[in-house]
Amino acid sequence: MTVIGVDDTDSRERGMCTTYLAARLAERLRDAAGEDATDAASVERLLLVRLNPAVEHKTRGNAALAVHTDADPDDALRVAREEIDAVAETDDPRTNPGLVVAPGDPDDVPNGVADFARAAVRDHLSVADADDRIAAAGYRSAGWKLGRGKVGALAAVGAWAAFGAGEDAEGEGGSANGDAGDATDPWTYECISYREPDRVGAPREVDAESVFEAANDAYPAAWDTVDRETGQLVCVPHTPGPILHGIRGDDPDVVRAVAEAIESEPVSRRAVFVTNQGTDAHLRDAALADVEDGRAYRVDGTVADAPETRRGGHVFFSLRDAGSDPDSGSANSDSESANSDSGAELRCAAFEPTKRFRDRVRALRPGDRITACGEVSDGTLKLEKFAVRELDRTELATPDCPECDRSMESAGAGQGYRCRDCGTTAPGKVERAVDRELAVGWYEVPPEARRHIAKPLVRGGFDAPVHPEK
Ligand code: ATP
Secondary structure (H helix, E strand, O other): OOOEEEEEOOOOOOEOOHHHHHHHHHHHHHOOOOOOOOOOEEEEEEEEEEEEOOOOOOOOOOEEEEEEEOOOOHHHHHHHHHHHHHHHOOOOOOOOEEEEEEEOOOOOOOHHHHHHHHHHHOOOOHHHHHHHHHHHHHHHOEEEEOOOHHHHHHHHHHHHHHHHOOOOOOOOOOOOOOOOOOOOOOOOOEEEEEOOHHHHHOOOEEEEHHHHHHHHHHHOOOEOEEEEEOOOOOOOOOOOOOOOEEEEEOHHHHHHHHEEEEEEEEEEEEEEEEOOOOOOOOEEEEEEOOOOOOOOEEEEEEEOOEEOOOOOOEEEEEEOOOOOOOOOOOOOOOHHHHHHHOOOOEEEOOOOHHHOOOHHOOOEEEEHHHHEEEEEEEEEEEEEEEHHHHHHHOEOOOOEOOOOOOEEEEEEOOOEEEEEOOOOOOOOOOOEOOOOOOOEEEOOOOHHHHHOOOOHHOOOOOOOEOOOOO
């Protein structure tokens, strides 16, 4: 076996997409690995790995690609180089392609390569570190310009071993038993359909009705295809580039069937990718005091102040250390660090593009205990989802007179309350029940605002009831 890792070939303005390069590369290897090669190779799998979404160099979704093939490693290197030369947007100063070719099985890479893949999803790595590990493993590689893409390319090579070899023994798009994956499966699937090259740049022609029909038939095995509240076609990108639509889900046969059922302009090629999309692989458990910029977390805390909507429609509140409560039912209640009360605070934000999710956030009240998930940058956690663990259901209110039912009045600073009519007194404010719109359990951003790597609640496997957005 040979594993080919590629990354950093596209441009925000000029388009392209590294998945397209991988799909082309797979086709060429299958056709025959170039004029000098004797045989056509088989391609077992295309792997689409989403890396740390907080990486600043990313074009959009920080994707890296691996092709698992039986092509000869030298043929693989040559053909992959040719494809990168042909389609990578290297005129864009921010596009710095990288290529790594690893002889051997994808589930049998050196530990240093698997560790690198794990770190690439949650941390920040350097090209020098990638180069060292490429050399230590004896891999072939190539870099264009700064060669930054070697980081993602090496991570893509190590991902299969790092995150667990899946069960799709039949290879690309083929589940060994045809069953849908379960929520703990580290891999999901995306069937990507590509446009004819001469249409790229023109508005995409996709029949919305056929998308909704296919999406509804396949839900929830296929998810994030549409947004049923806003009517948006989430599977159709708005950015320039060769993708017509991408259908995501737990079952390779289902995502392909949905793609095939969609009526649209002609499709030039179609490929099913094994991916870590929709898995929350980027999140790490931590105590509030330990979070750092540039990483994504699952943290427990108590809402410290009332959520506030600021200019632009962004909603902010602060989360305070939850303190020690072994019965909180939190995701990380068994971690030592979660059982401290450091007094740490973290600002959380639901930005305007998260739309109706902001109503859920606005419904939080000081005193609510939650688990918040999202990337931290500039000291702010950008909420992707949160779980209500415990709702504060009471508020302090001015007492009513027990004799005449009228609201009492303050009897002066520190002197409690008194009824103006009958003189009855009360020592202070009283607790009153408040109606809450939220319930215990998980809330999430709508499909149109979902990060590629974030796990939709409908996939299941969460530690509390879920309130999925459809
Ligand atoms: P594309 O569709 O081309 O894959 P993208 O949004 O995935 O676009 P890239 O253009 O690939 O973004 O840019 C991401 C760059 O960051 C790549 O060069 C990649 O090697 C590098 N990178 C990815 N993850 C990390 C990481 N954890 N630490 C440092 N660099 C990283």
